[in-house]
Amino acid sequence: MKKTPFEEFGLDITKRSKTLSKDPKFQKAKQSFHDHLSKSKYAYNFYWMGVPIIQTPVETQALHELIWKIKPDLIIETGIAWGGSIVFSASMITLLEACGEIRNGQVVGIDIEIRPHNKKNLAVHPMSKKIIMFEGSSIDPIIIEKVKKIAKNKKRILVHLDSNHTHNHVLAELKAYAPLVTRSSYCIVEDTGIEDDPVNANLGKAFGKGNNPKTAVWEFLKKNKNFKIDKDFESKLILTGAPDGYLKRIK
Numbered sequence: 001m002k003k004t005p006f007e008e009f010g011l012d013i014t015k016r017s018k019t020l021s022k023d024p025k026f027q028k029a030k031q032s033f034h035d036h037l038s039k040s041k042y043a044y045n046f047y048w049m050g051v052p053i054i055q056t057p058v059e060t061q062a063l064h065e066l067i068w069k070i071k072p073d074l075i076i077e078t079g080i081a082w083g084g085s086i087v088f089s090a091s092m093i094t095l096l097e098a099c100g101e102i103r104n105g106q107v108v109g110i111d112i113e114i115r116p117h118n119k120k121n122l123a124v125h126p127m128s129k130k131i132i133m134f135e136g137s138s139i140d141p142i143i144i145e146k147v148k149k150i151a152k153n154k155k156r157i158l159v160h161l162d163s164n165h166t167h168n169h170v171l172a173e174l175k176a177y178a179p180l181v182t183r184s185s186y187c188i189v190e191d192t193g194i195e196d197d198p199v200n201a202n203l204g205k206a207f208g209k210g211n212n213p214k215t216a217v218w219e220f221l222k223k224n225k226n227f228k229i230d231k232d233f234e235s236k237l238i239l240t241g242a243p244d245g246y247l248k249r250i251k
């Protein structure tokens with residue numbers, strides 16, 4: 001059957017991504033970008049609706065594409081920081097509602113410490129009515145139970161993990177929250193790129209090479225066949241900090 005122009009456009013993206021992911025010049029540029037990413041704090045240069053968001057514009061674009069495609073009525077995020085990423089998710093939920101795609105959309109954000117100035121700022125933000133925040137560890141069983149309760153009546157759920165980047169913590173988050181992801185939706189695991197990043201490997205942080213979100217994803221996938229890494233999506237992004245971090249629920 002003849003493809004529509006939109007289908008052709010999508011196929012072109014897939015073809016181009018495959019070519020670019022093998023292009024040595026592009027791959028060299030990508031490595032060089034990542035070598036400078038953490039040290040330069042480039043990801044701290046941006047805002048969403050006036051709130052600092054610790055994501056590169058490529059990651060924000062990626063989130064937008066996935067949210068529009070999946071149309072979740074619940075987004076669960078670990079790691080709030082200033083609040084930019086939960087405000088971003090809430091703004092996408094608001095758009096989905098305005099377009100009649102979902103009803104009663106919500107964002108749940110969890111952070112071990114929500115600083116008073118962030119709490120105050122988020123409380124008066126226009127997106128606040130779409131956001132529920134829990135302060136505490138994302139792997140605290142009490143918080144996990146609260147999130148599960150909210151997830152109970154939702155139709156499509158997307159999870160976004162961006163808190164403590166150690167292997168054990170991310171693995172525990174994956175075990176707690178990935179089962180809530182609905183079929184065809186995603187569990188996005190940020191900062192998997194630490195595994196490939198020589199700068200971060202030597203920063204003396206709690207995480208580094210061999211102990212980071214990517215190693216947690218690999219271990220999680222050994223026993224969880226409901227998810228697969230969406231390499232097609234990743235390869236078109238090129239400058240992603242989440243290689244092997246876009247986990248699609250396939251069953």
Ligand SMILES: C[S@@+](CC[C@H](N)C(=O)[O-])C[C@H]1O[C@@H](n2cnc3c(N)ncnc32)[C@H](O)[C@@H]1O
Nearest residue numbers: 053054079080081085111112137138162163164
């Ligand atoms: C990278 S920042 C999150 C950035 C945010 N997602 C954004 O895009 O703007 C990581 C956050 O994780 C939080 N965090 C660290 N350990 C945590 C834990 N055990 N549970 C929940 N949050 C934690 C930190 O307080 C910090 O605010």
